[in-house]
Amino acid sequence: MENFEFVSPTHFVFGRRAEEQVGAKLSEAGARRVLVHFGGESARRSGLIDRVCASLDAAGVEHIELGGVRPNPEITLVREGVRLCKEGGVDWILAVGGGSVIDSAKAIANGACVDCDVWELFETKALDHDVLPIAVVLTIPAAGSEASKNTVVSNDELGLKTGYANNAHRPKFAFMNPELTFTLPPFQTAAGLTDMYCHLLERFFDDVGAVPVTDNLNLSLMNTIRAEAPRVLADPENYDARANIMWTGMLCHQGLAGVGRHEDWATHGLEHELSALDPAITHGAGLAVMFPAWMEYVYSENPTRFAFYGQAVFGLTPTGDANADALSAIDETRSFFASLGMPTTLAELGVEEDDIPKMLPTLAQNKGVPFGSFKKLTLEDAAEIYRLAL
Numbered sequence: 001m002e003n004f005e006f007v008s009p010t011h012f013v014f015g016r017r018a019e020e021q022v023g024a025k026l027s028e029a030g031a032r033r034v035l036v037h038f039g040g041e042s043a044r045r046s047g048l049i050d051r052v053c054a055s056l057d058a059a060g061v062e063h064i065e066l067g068g069v070r071p072n073p074e075i076t077l078v079r080e081g082v083r084l085c086k087e088g089g090v091d092w093i094l095a096v097g098g099g100s101v102i103d104s105a106k107a108i109a110n111g112a113c114v115d116c117d118v119w120e121l122f123e124t125k126a127l128d129h130d131v132l133p134i135a136v137v138l139t140i141p142a143a144g145s146e147a148s149k150n151t152v153v154s155n156d157e158l159g160l161k162t163g164y165a166n167n168a169h170r171p172k173f174a175f176m177n178p179e180l181t182f183t184l185p186p187f188q189t190a191a192g193l194t195d196m197y198c199h200l201l202e203r204f205f206d207d208v209g210a211v212p213v214t215d216n217l218n219l220s221l222m223n224t225i226r227a228e229a230p231r232v233l234a235d236p237e238n239y240d241a242r243a244n245i246m247w248t249g250m251l252c253h254q255g256l257a258g259v260g261r262h263e264d265w266a267t268h269g270l271e272h273e274l275s276a277l278d279p280a281i282t283h284g285a286g287l288a289v290m291f292p293a294w295m296e297y298v299y300s301e302n303p304t305r306f307a308f309y310g311q312a313v314f315g316l317t318p319t320g321d322a323n324a325d326a327l328s329a330i331d332e333t334r335s336f337f338a339s340l341g342m343p344t345t346l347a348e349l350g351v352e353e354d355d356i357p358k359m360l361p362t363l364a365q366n367k368g369v370p371f372g373s374f375k376k377l378t379l380e381d382a383a384e385i386y387r388l389a390l
């Protein structure tokens with residue numbers, strides 16, 4: 001087991017009507033003026049924004065609103081949020097939404113406490129500044145951003161989609177009501193399940209040997225996703241299935257499933273370039289295509305690890321040939337994503353061979369070269385993995 005530090009300051013309020021406790025909890029924590037940050041108008045139409053604001057009103061907490069976060073959140077709206085916070089004396093940020101809204105809120109929370117342009121923080125990864133406290137009302141279980149140290153924001157002008165990790169912007173509260181996810185469309189539910197599962201794969205496959213306490217937690221979460229996915233897709237209003245998925249999504253990315261390991265994250269890097277190339281590409285859908293391709297390219301570094309994964313998650317019987325077992329595990333992974341309705345090729349995402357060279361310079365800029373840990377990848381390797389995914 002490698003040395004590690006693990007910080008998890010999030011106070012979870014989980015269950016039916018959790019969002020109605022927002023005002024009381026934030027007031028108790030000292031919030032006086034909150035920026036309520038959200039995405040499309042559906043959050044308002046559903047009445048959720050009104051309920052949350054009523055809860056803040058009842059607790060005497062002032063609030064201003066900033067909606068309009070798009071999937072793959074963009075730095076322009078973040079800058080607007082920073083301006084509102086600085087000019088409006090905002091002392092807390094409340095993200096109402098999924099990963100994109102939370103990531104945008106994290107960026108604002110950092111930007112509100114520095115004098116430089118907020119994008120500079122994504123470039124320098126500076127950690128030596130204050131961050132406004134963040135609370136979350138989660139509506140889309142997927143990214144795990146409600147408790148994670150990560151944010152990923154796009155800069156359309158520069159054609160970049162860049163991550164930034166800071167323990168100081170882990171949310172202080174996460175209000176998680178599974179009923180808020182009943183109306184998620186099947187594709188969005190499936191893309192979320194895929195993203196969660198890939199957060200586990202990124203941690204399971206690296207260059208560290210077995211770490212049983214971490215690995216068993218990780219595999220248990222993979223098995224939970226595999227069991228709950230068909231239940232929730234068949235019956236979107238199944239409270240228990242939605243609840244298990246919502247909590248699992250958090251556990252997949254808050255950090256515990258990777259402690260003592262180096263983790264890999266090459267495939268997320270490869271996927272972020274797809275979403276930067278075309279912001280219409282859903283993160284989970286991009287991952288469903290890229291992960292099996294990455295696996296095929298790298299498994300020979302340590303086929304036993306893949307064979308072990310195949311046995312633990314898909315119940316595969318060892319054949320005595322670790323390479324064959326590894327390939328079976330990869331096939332099962334691809335089939336699982338396909339069973340959720342996810343794409344299996346870049347062609348289905350509208351990405352062609354000519355697009356590959358366009359993604360490599362920004363990949364190098366975002367990830368550095370070499371990148372990944374299970375196998376250290378060059379840009380030539382990356383191009384080959386994209387080709388395998390065509």
Ligand SMILES: [Zn+2]
Pocket residue numbers: 143195198199268283
């Ligand atoms: Zn992800």
